[in-house]
Amino acid sequence: MMKKITIIAPESFGYLDFLIKELNANPEVQAVFINHSKIKYKYKSVFDKLFNVFRKIILNKNIKNSYKSQEIIEQVEGLGEQDFIVVVRPDKLELNTIKSLKKYTKNYYSFYFDAISNFPEKIALIPYFDQVFSYENEDVEKYELSFITNYIYDFEVTNHLNSEYKIFNVSSFDERFQSLENIATYLKKNNISYKIIVRKEKVDASEIVTFTEEYVPLNKVREFLLKADVLLDIQKENQSGLSFRVFESLGYQKKLITTNKDIIHYDFYNPNNIIVVDPKNIQIPKTFFETSYQEIPNSILYKYTLAGWIEKVFNIKPL
Secondary structure, three states, X not given: OOEEEEEEEOOOOOHHHXXXXXXXXXXXXXXXXXXXXXXXXXXXXXXXXXXXXXXXXHHOOOHHHHHHHHHHHHHHHHHOOEEEEEEEOHHHOOHHHHHXXXXXXXXXXXXXXXXXXXXXXXXXXXXXXXXXXXXXXXXXXXXOOEEOOOOEOOOOOOOHHHOOEEEEEEEEOOOOHHHHHHHHHHHHHOOOOEEEEEEOXXXXXXXXXXXXXOOOOHHHHHHHHHOEEEEEEOOXXXXXXXXXXXXXXXXXXXXXXXXXXXXXXXXXXXXXXXXXXXXXXXXOOOHHHXXXXXXXXXXXXXXXXXXXXXXXXXXXXXX
């Protein structure tokens, strides 16, 4: 019997597109992605815009959010009853929308990107879902959520002899930048080649990193990743869950330098492949760059693949 799945989320920079593609590769699945970041309200006139200012100030309501909610509900209605609806970052939606979506599905799930401590409003939304998934162990234990990591969305093995630089990282300018700058300074001082790209709305001049105003699309990020021997992962504050950079390192069989101390507790952790650094006291032995990547057994890797993720969340086994 055909399983119908709808995933509702803000812009995911391509990561959820891989999930939808994998789901739809199964002839017994019909998956739809509603990217509500693309739903934009256009003001009909200057008076319409002024009226919305009044709504926001007096009524604490925004016509843009109301329009987005209406569009999401209409799209879901058009799809008919779903076996699964998964809402990523529900704190981005109006509460009435979250409540209304439940009646269109047998299984109403949410996936919490980022730690709850960074978005505490998500606590109140937990009871509206049948199941809430999170990659933060602390949140899972504290709020009785279901644990699941991000996933390996792509596989490819490259020859390190063709690498253009030892280390690569791409990230947005945020609280992680000081750590990133410290590591970049260390790498430069020790003549370790690297490429570090930082997306920032206002570009600064820097001899340490490369700033860009534009988001780097995932297909371009992939090109950079494959040209490196080692990937660099900088942990966000109040986060111990594993970022996609970790799963890119597994899929591309690249070594990883990370500031995430929690990674040592995962079954794929191998000190030959992964080194945890303190950005305030950086120590990276030369031998880390001199030894080859040690392949992780498929018996361990499967649960972190898209197929393993889909099996756990939707109980759909690969064909």
